[in-house]
Amino acid sequence: xxxxxxxxxxxxxxxxxxxxxxxxxxxxxxxxxxxxxxxxxxxxxxxxxxxxxxxxxxxxxxxxxxxxxxxxxxxxxxxxxxxxxxxxxxxxxxxxxxxxxxxxxxxxxxxxxxxxxxxxxxxxxxxxxxxxxxxxxxxxxxxxxxxxxxxxxxxxxxxxxxxxxxxxxxxxxxxxxxxxxxxxxxxxxxxxxxxxxxxxxxxxxxxxxxxxxxxxxxxxxxxxxxxxxxxxx
Numbered sequence: 509x510x511x512x513x514x515x516x517x518x519x520x521x522x523x524x525x526x527x528x529x530x531x532x533x534x535x536x537x538x539x540x541x542x543x544x545x546x547x548x549x550x551x552x553x554x555x556x557x558x559x560x561x562x563x564x565x566x567x568x569x570x571x572x573x574x575x576x577x578x579x580x581x582x583x584x585x586x587x588x589x590x591x592x593x594x595x596x597x598x599x600x601x602x603x604x605x606x607x608x609x610x611x612x613x614x615x616x617x618x619x620x621x622x623x624x625x626x627x628x629x630x631x632x633x634x635x636x637x638x639x640x641x642x643x644x645x646x647x648x649x650x651x652x653x654x655x656x657x658x659x660x661x662x663x664x665x666x667x668x669x670x671x672x673x674x675x676x677x678x679x680x681x682x683x684x685x686x687x688x689x690x691x692x693x694x695x696x697x698x699x700x701x702x703x704x705x706x707x708x709x710x711x712x713x714x715x716x717x718x719x720x721x722x723x724x725x726x727x728x729x730x731x732x733x734x735x736x737x738x739x740x741x
Contacts, residue, residue: 513678523596525588537606541601548571566700570648599672608709616632621699623697625697636684638708642705661676
């Protein structure tokens with residue numbers, strides 16, 4: 509099964525906590541929540557059952573961020589997000605995808621913070637072919653930005669309540685390996701950014717192709733086992 513974008517949502521709050529509805533998310537879809545906080549604290553997902561990818565409280569640039577993931581269960585109705593103990597504004601986004609790997613749907617992730625007009629998420633080295641790369645970004649200024657070249661925009665909003673901006677973009681990848689950094693162009697501000705590579709579900713051999721899927725491996729033993737399964741000697 510191929511990866512596919514499912515849906516998105518956002519919430520901005522001045523302090524405390526808020527929630528994003530999951531009513532439009534397909535059951536079984538991979539959900540990613542990304543949060544920026546306009547203060548030197550790390551925000552969080554307070555709903556149980558979510559797995560943390562990264563979390564940073566940057567006291568030098570006075571900004572914080574985090575990312576979590578979860579596969580939607582039938583009883584999931586919303587996800588709650590919470591600011592740090594200082595109660596500074598946060599802006600959160602959710603993006604969801606179908607067709608992800610059953611185990612370890614998130615291959616690898618990276619994150620960074622800074623203060624300039626070029627938010628940049630560090631390169632990641634994927635371990636599975638045909639991953640999708642999800643680039644997430646935020647800044648403590650409610651002004652628009654320009655997304656990374658070659659990516660598809662899923663979220664790009666400013667929020668006057670949170671006095672922040674947040675975005676999510678994605679692109680499909682080919683062979684496993686280094687992705688390179690992901691860069692946005694924005695006004696000068698304190699920013700956060702991250703790269704999250706998600707893995708596709710294992711697929712069957714395509715008889716119209718002259719090769720086996722990359723995620724089946726290329727070892728002699730692995731190729732021989734596929735040859736035998738497909739009716740070889």
